[in-house]
Amino acid sequence: MAEPTQNDAHLLIVDDDERIRTLLQQFLTRNGFWTTAARDAAHARKLLAGLDFDLIVLDVMMPGDDGITFTKELRTHLQTPILLLTAKGESSDRISGLEAGADDYLPKPFEPKELLLRINAILRRVPQNDEIIEKPKVLHLGDIHYDIDRGEMWEGDNLIRLTATEVALMRIFSASPGEPVSRSKLVEDLGRDRGQAQERAIDVQITRLRRKIEADPKQPRYLQTVRGSGYMLAPD
Known part of the structure; x- marks a missing residue:
């Protein structure tokens, strides 16, 4: 089938x-x-x-x-x-x-x-147009705000372009802000096969997403690395 x-x-x-x-x-x-x-x-x-x-x-x-x-x-x-x-x-x-x-x-x-x-x-x-979120929420990341309801990221009036994987990552992190998510859990939630290669791929995706969120991606304020636990979104 x-x-x-x-x-x-x-x-x-x-x-x-x-x-x-x-x-x-x-x-x-x-x-x-x-x-x-x-x-x-x-x-x-x-x-x-x-x-x-x-x-x-x-x-x-x-x-x-x-x-x-x-x-x-x-x-x-x-x-x-x-x-x-x-x-x-x-x-x-x-x-x-x-x-x-x-x-x-x-x-x-x-x-x-x-x-x-x-x-x-x-x-x-990829977010579908008919997806329903119970109530709209906005996360603030410094000058950037992320509209969970729409799956959109904005800096002022400028829309920040996100790939499908970046949208999926933001949706995962936005579901539990302030709580670390392990790399293996991210691999699983993104529907990928488990393994070190895929976890390395997650690291690359996180690096790319930080470039869009952080003023200094090498010293992240909002998308943090939690040693031994994974990654965590820490909005204002």
């Missing part, structure tokens, strides 16, 4: 290998997704200029702009979740991808089922 999808999501597949593009499109279409494919970053830019996507599956190794460079570019103006396909054993690519703004990565070669599970895990983290 196919894994349930999120509202027949529209996926953009970016890979220079025509065979892989075709196989991914066929597999994901069979599992209920709308799919569009691009052969490289330049082709993807043209598609993104005219279409909205729910998630981008992006290969790291491509001619022209590689996947990490393209991810950095997209994150300057786009919040669409990005899943990177990386070469097996290239841990540096995975960390660089997360630092660039990717939501998750999957090493090649991979089982199609795992790709499906990771895509659905990312889509579940």
Whole structure:
């Protein structure tokens, strides 16, 4: 039985290998997704200029702009979740991808089922318009305020762009401000496989989120590290 999808999501597949593009499109279409494919970053830019996507599956190794460079570019103006396909054993690519703004990565070669599970895990983290929160709350982090009701972060009148993973992290921390959350619990709540590699990935996501919250990310005031316990959101 196919894994349930999120509202027949529209996926953009970016890979220079025509065979892989075709196989991914066929597999994901069979599992209920709308799919569009691009052969490289330049082709993807043209598609993104005219279409909205729910998630981008992006290969790291491509001619022209590689996947990490393209991810950095997209994150300057786009919040669409990005899943990177990386070469097996290239841990540096995975960390660089997360630092660039990717939501998750999957090493090649991979089982199609795992790709499906990771895509659905990312889509579940994206806030849905019909989600209901019992009462609106706002957390103040210095000059920044986080609207829990909307899942939005603002600095004055300026909206701070958050990735799907960052929104999910803020939702987890906002549920229990002032209380530490372990890295293993964050991995579990984000729907990822357990293990040191995923906990390291959490550290990278926390570093990125701090850059958006903290005046001095190296000496965090609001998203604190609690030695032996994990991370804690400490609003004003």
